[in-house]
Amino acid sequence: MDADTQSERQPEGLSAFLAPTRAWFEETFGAPTPPQLQGWPPIQRGEHTLILAPTGSGKTLAAFLWGIDQLFRTLADEQAPDDEPGVRLVYVSPLKALNNDVHRNLRRPLAGIRNMAIELGLDLPPIRVAVRSGDTPQRERRAMLKEPPHILITTPESLYLLLTSPKAREMFRTVHTVIVDEIHTLAGNKRGVHLALSLERLASLADQPVQRLGLSATIQPLEEVARFLGGSAWVGEGEDRVLAPRSVTIVDAGYHKELDLKVVTPIEDFKSLPGSSVWPMVVARVLDLVRQHKTTLVFTNNRRLAEQTADRLNEQMAAEAEGRATGLIDGGVVKGIGLMATGRGLAASTPGVVPVPVHHGSVAKEARLEMERQLKAGELPVLVGTSSLELGIDIGSVDLIVQLQSPKSVAQGLQRVGRSGHLVGQTSKGRIFPTHREDFVEAAAVAGGMLRGEVEPTHTPRHPLDVLAQQIVAMVAVETQDVQALYDQVRCAYPYTDLTWRAYQATLEMLAGRYPSQSYRELRPRLSWDRVNGKLAALPGSRLAALSNGGTIPDTGAFGAYLSDGKTTLGELEGNELLACYSFPVLPTRLSTSEEEAAAAAREIGLPVVLKIVSPQILHKSDAGGVAVGLKTEDEVRDAYRRIMASAAQYDPKAEITGVLVVKHAPAGEEIILG
Numbered sequence: 001m002d003a004d005t006q007s008e009r010q011p012e013g014l015s016a017f018l019a020p021t022r023a024w025f026e027e028t029f030g031a032p033t034p035p036q037l038q039g040w041p042p043i044q045r046g047e048h049t050l051i052l053a054p055t056g057s058g059k060t061l062a063a064f065l066w067g068i069d070q071l072f073r074t075l076a077d078e079q080a081p082d083d084e085p086g087v088r089l090v091y092v093s094p095l096k097a098l099n100n101d102v103h104r105n106l107r108r109p110l111a112g113i114r115n116m117a118i119e120l121g122l123d124l125p126p127i128r129v130a131v132r133s134g135d136t137p138q139r140e141r142r143a144m145l146k147e148p149p150h151i152l153i154t155t156p157e158s159l160y161l162l163l164t165s166p167k168a169r170e171m172f173r174t175v176h177t178v179i180v181d182e183i184h185t186l187a188g189n190k191r192g193v194h195l196a197l198s199l200e201r202l203a204s205l206a207d208q209p210v211q212r213l214g215l216s217a218t219i220q221p222l223e224e225v226a227r228f229l230g231g232s233a234w235v236g237e238g239e240d241r242v243l244a245p246r247s248v249t250i251v252d253a254g255y256h257k258e259l260d261l262k263v264v265t266p267i268e269d270f271k272s273l274p275g276s277s278v279w280p281m282v283v284a285r286v287l288d289l290v291r292q293h294k295t296t297l298v299f300t301n302n303r304r305l306a307e308q309t310a311d312r313l314n315e316q317m318a319a320e321a322e323g324r325a326t327g328l329i330d331g332g333v334v335k336g337i338g339l340m341a342t343g344r345g346l347a348a349s350t351p352g353v354v355p356v357p358v359h360h361g362s363v364a365k366e367a368r369l370e371m372e373r374q375l376k377a378g379e380l381p382v383l384v385g386t387s388s389l390e391l392g393i394d395i396g397s398v399d400l401i402v403q404l405q406s407p408k409s410v411a412q413g414l415q416r417v418g419r420s421g422h423l424v425g426q427t428s429k430g431r432i433f434p435t436h437r438e439d440f441v442e443a444a445a446v447a448g449g450m451l452r453g454e455v456e457p458t459h460t461p462r463h464p465l466d467v468l469a470q471q472i473v474a475m476v477a478v479e480t481q482d483v484q485a486l487y488d489q490v491r492c493a494y495p496y497t498d499l500t501w502r503a504y505q506a507t508l509e510m511l512a513g514r515y516p517s518q519s520y521r522e523l524r525p526r527l528s529w530d531r532v533n534g535k536l537a538a539l540p541g542s543r544l545a546a547l548s549n550g551g552t553i554p555d556t557g558a559f560g561a562y563l564s565d566g567k568t569t570l571g572e573l574e575g576n577e578l579l580a581c582y583s584f585p586v587l588p589t590r591l592s593t594s595e596e597e598a599a600a601a602a603r604e605i606g607l608p609v610v611l612k613i614v615s616p617q618i619l620h621k622s623d624a625g626g627v628a629v630g631l632k633t634e635d636e637v638r639d640a641y642r643r644i645m646a647s648a649a650q651y652d653p654k655a656e657i658t659g660v661l662v663v664k665h666a667p668a669g670e671e672i673i674l675g
Helices: 003-009 019-029 034-044 059-076 096-119 138-146 156-163 168-172 190-205 222-230 279-292 303-321 365-376 410-417 437-452 465-478 483-491 501-511 542-548 578-583 595-605 634-651
Strands: 048-052 089-092 129-132 151-154 177-180 211-216 232-235 242-245 248-252 259-263 296-299 382-385 400-404 428-433 527-530 535-538 558-562 569-574 609-614 627-631 659-664 671-673
Touching: 019 059, 019 096, 034 048, 034 059, 034 248, 048 059, 048 222, 059 089, 059 096, 059 151, 059 177, 059 211, 089 156, 096 129, 096 151, 096 365, 129 138, 138 168, 151 156, 156 168, 156 190, 156 465, 168 190, 177 190, 190 465, 190 483, 211 222, 222 248, 259 437, 279 296, 279 303, 279 400, 279 428, 303 382, 400 410, 410 428, 410 437, 428 437, 465 483, 465 501, 465 527, 465 535, 465 542, 483 501, 483 535, 501 527, 595 609, 595 634, 595 659, 609 634, 627 634, 634 659
Parallel strands: 048 211, 048 248, 089 151, 089 177, 129 151, 177 211, 259 428, 296 382, 296 400, 400 428, 558 671
Antiparallel strands: 232 242, 527 535, 558 569, 609 627, 609 659
């Protein structure tokens, strides 16, 4: 059969690829999936495209493959000049874990297509791929500037930082395509608004039109998200110049993915709980499910609950290995309630028990990458995670999702349960465990919506001025801006299409240091506004302000957590309450209930130490005299213990005081050394 006949029999879209690309795809996958079959034609025509398709349906490859094919075509063209340095394709996702996964998954088509080309007697050049996120080491960041990758995988915040770097931004002049994955997590919040402005900055910087591709599994209404993805562009000249929405082709390849979904109540009556806690029953049921499946992914709604859940699972497994029915109830009292851990950390030292790991954004990069690798390889029977694992990651071995407490929304529930049976044609299996009566009602409502596919509508925030101010400072920091031209550029972003000149001008007034009251005279201006010539210029410190305050993710304060060698990184602790560190499997908790115990703990940890009161009623510990810092001797520790307990009792006589936490003191005040 000749090549023309083969091309005629190939599905529309697939026939436009290079021969090695077509051959590799057909050998690897056979036939295109619906999002690929419907998405490739508009993508190949250069249209901005939004693809809706279930998890595991191949939509990411649908977006990537044409870009990869075009890259091979361009780089292999003998008539083209030498490889022009610069990024050609930008992939943006909201999660670092998803970026790492996409980076690994791209190796398969890149290597497979080149190998197929060799079999066909062709020579295709290599394509460079790099990841740029908060995890990227400095040496890799420097190398990226010297030799830019052809494909850059990044996050919204890192894209913003690159665009605000005078050197790094230059590598975006060659960009042809930008892919925004999991767009549903961005279109309805300020983080997405921030990205929309970054996309306009990228489009303005590129020397050619930039095609935009958006991907999602759970989003409605599609028209709103398409407007968010495409933004607007100025058309016409003079008085006929108007702002018109960019046309975006919507590919609705959504189909009903089979769900095996149940809401599991671990007890018949939430009023009758042994020890007044539901967790011993929940943990026991979850462990039973883990043993019945190959790989179970346990989702929680926050990092603290994730750490507590892993701690409870570890304690229960260790207890069962010792022949006890439960490790969470001791003398009728439930352990691990409130801020405290179950306390014994037996899993790591119990023969035959592998501790359950925890994955979230504060865990060290190396640990997260290893967990992701083990998960994809099917080496982990169970992993506890948060939203850091809910998006897009291809994990074929996961056959059960456990959601502790209601997932809060239909979209999030579908994303999380979709991690199981993630491959095409598989059934996604999920079990939701409510932990109280109100949670049960909410979980049942969300589960019903998931089964019916009733995803909540997305609404993009309209012209938030805080995000606008941040991006204006960033744009002015790298080059002087014309006031009118900047206004026109900002309005191209969908959230700011109807931004009024008055609101824009008021934002500039604030940034230039003109405040409505003398009360704000201490605030320094962030830029210089030349009103005569209509120009905005940077001031000393403008770029530093833009770089140090990038993005819209709340800054809760992060403290590095290390082992006692001061070098081995465990991750980060967020916020003022450092008690979140209690459930790291390798960290024994130094909780003392007497001055002698505190002195012994300080001796074991190594002086100097910090003492902190542990009481659910005393949250502002410094106000209650509940903190002592820089204790250098055991006598100082004893005196501080007595002083803290006396001050706490005086501050709140009814307070339930669990004890005093002893922590290794870090003089710099930025790193908390534990262990």
